[in-house]
Amino acid sequence: MNKVLIIGAGGVGSVVAHKCAMNNDVFGEIMLASRTKAKCDKIAAEIREMHGVEIKTAQVDADIVAETVILIKQFQPKMLINVALPYQDLTLMEACLATGIHYLDTANYEPKDVAKFEYSWQWAYQERFKEAGLMALLGCGFDPGVTQVFTAYANKHYFDEMHYLDIIDCNAGDHGKAFATNFNPEINIREITQPGRYWENGEWVEIEAMSIHKPIDYPGIGPKESYVLYHEELESLVKHFPTLKRARFWMTFGQAYITHLNVLENVGMTSIAPINFKGIDIVPLEFLKAVLPAPDTLGENYSGQTSIGCQIKGIQNGEEKTYYVWNNCDHAETYREVRGQAVSYTTGVPAMIGAMLMLTNPEWMQPGVWNTEQLNPDPFMEKLNEHGLPWHEKVNVELPHEYPA
Numbered sequence: 001m002n003k004v005l006i007i008g009a010g011g012v013g014s015v016v017a018h019k020c021a022m023n024n025d026v027f028g029e030i031m032l033a034s035r036t037k038a039k040c041d042k043i044a045a046e047i048r049e050m051h052g053v054e055i056k057t058a059q060v061d062a063d064i065v066a067e068t069v070i071l072i073k074q075f076q077p078k079m080l081i082n083v084a085l086p087y088q089d090l091t092l093m094e095a096c097l098a099t100g101i102h103y104l105d106t107a108n109y110e111p112k113d114v115a116k117f118e119y120s121w122q123w124a125y126q127e128r129f130k131e132a133g134l135m136a137l138l139g140c141g142f143d144p145g146v147t148q149v150f151t152a153y154a155n156k157h158y159f160d161e162m163h164y165l166d167i168i169d170c171n172a173g174d175h176g177k178a179f180a181t182n183f184n185p186e187i188n189i190r191e192i193t194q195p196g197r198y199w200e201n202g203e204w205v206e207i208e209a210m211s212i213h214k215p216i217d218y219p220g221i222g223p224k225e226s227y228v229l230y231h232e233e234l235e236s237l238v239k240h241f242p243t244l245k246r247a248r249f250w251m252t253f254g255q256a257y258i259t260h261l262n263v264l265e266n267v268g269m270t271s272i273a274p275i276n277f278k279g280i281d282i283v284p285l286e287f288l289k290a291v292l293p294a295p296d297t298l299g300e301n302y303s304g305q306t307s308i309g310c311q312i313k314g315i316q317n318g319e320e321k322t323y324y325v326w327n328n329c330d331h332a333e334t335y336r337e338v339r340g341q342a343v344s345y346t347t348g349v350p351a352m353i354g355a356m357l358m359l360t361n362p363e364w365m366q367p368g369v370w371n372t373e374q375l376n377p378d379p380f381m382e383k384l385n386e387h388g389l390p391w392h393e394k395v396n397v398e399l400p401h402e403y404p405a
């Protein structure tokens with residue numbers, strides 16, 4: 001019987017726990033552990049009530065390898081799903097190596113004191129995982145995660161060479177709050193306040209944060225102002241698909257969101273440099289997180305949809321070709337199914353699917369450290385349709401971006 005340990009009981013952790021419980025023919029025994037056990041217990045009670053499945057819960061500080069090792073030795077899972085924060089990636093990979101279990105996460109490592117994220121730290125574990133006969137699957141949420149599976153699927157079935165890639169991510173939902181982030185506020189704000197970056201002609205082009213933007217027409221939603229950001233999957237995609245001449249990531253933001261963010265930035269509330277307040281060192285961004293709504297509390301009255309996809313241009317059989325593949329996900333529907341909003345859902349479902357494939361499909365269980373685009377995309381694409389994230393595709397349509405630039 002497959003046992004799985006899920007670490008992190010926030011918006012995403014809750015969806016992963018629900019979805020694993022709904023597939024307990026694969027995930028025979030489930031434990032949800034996090035820093036605050038009460039959050040795990042609340043999710044466990046919901047799962048019991050909604051799906052009639054019992055899951056175990058525990059308290060753990062995933063920053064401490066020895067503590068996680070003790071928990072793993074007690075529960076003896078086959079793999080660990082890390083949906084805590086990117087800060088815990090390396091300690092959790094160490095704990096997996098120390099106990100001989102497989103690893104999966106949804107966001108690449110980021111040190112707490114520098115707003116910088118890249119795969120180098122985790123790719124450095126390649127040999128150790130390989131030698132131990134263990135697998136680490138990195139960034140298996142939606143973006144990163146499904147966006148690379150989409151790209152790998154396009155590459156496999158539609159192109160001899162991909163040249164231009166635009167990942168377009170829209171959240172056209174309304175949660176009724178003046179300002180909130182859809183996933184962990186600290187990680188989200190660190191991501192969007194740093195300079196933007198995209199890949200062009202073999203090098204990274206750096207731009208001022210949010211300085212390139214235009215309306216993009218999203219299916220079923222309409223045109224929404226979208227901004228070029230640096231997003232972590234660009235790093236692995238340009239490495240694994242070297243024919244790409246340009247790769248960009250676009251995300252929508254409403255004007256009210258940007259105005260709030262500008263004010264918070266201008267007054268220093270998004271800074272990660274500690275300040276002394278009444279004798280205690282506090283990090284302004286950590287304090288801001290404490291006063292903002294938590295992502296797992298947004299679901300109840302959330303309406304509208306997300307739409308995330310990949311638009312690609314390249315050549316096949318010597319002819320130019322375009323391809324667009326996307327998923328739309330409805331906040332209210334995901335809340336009804338698993339009590340989570342669509343951003344948590346679109347992250348948690350692919351994490352469950354990645355774990356399911358690792359446990360059941362030998363092609364997807366390979367020793368070493370992997371990004372999702374390196375494995376066969378077909379079984380993953382099938383499972384997206386089966387587990388709540390159906391996708392759509394269009395071949396040779398006019399794409400709303402100028403190609404080439």
Ligand code: NDP
Pocket residue numbers: 007008009010011012013033034035036039060061062063083084085086088106107139140141142143144145182183184185187294295296343344346347
């Ligand atoms: P939340 O802030 O809602 O949840 C994070 C959870 O991790 C909380 O339960 C928190 O505990 C727990 N946690 C934090 N530190 C520790 C620790 N040291 N030990 C144990 N548990 C800890 O975030 P989300 O659920 O929104 O996001 C989870 C992850 O998913 C993040 O890494 C995020 O970057 C990633 N993500 C990936 C996406 C993708 O598409 N790939 C999209 C969205 C998110 P406590 O409750 O005590 O604070």
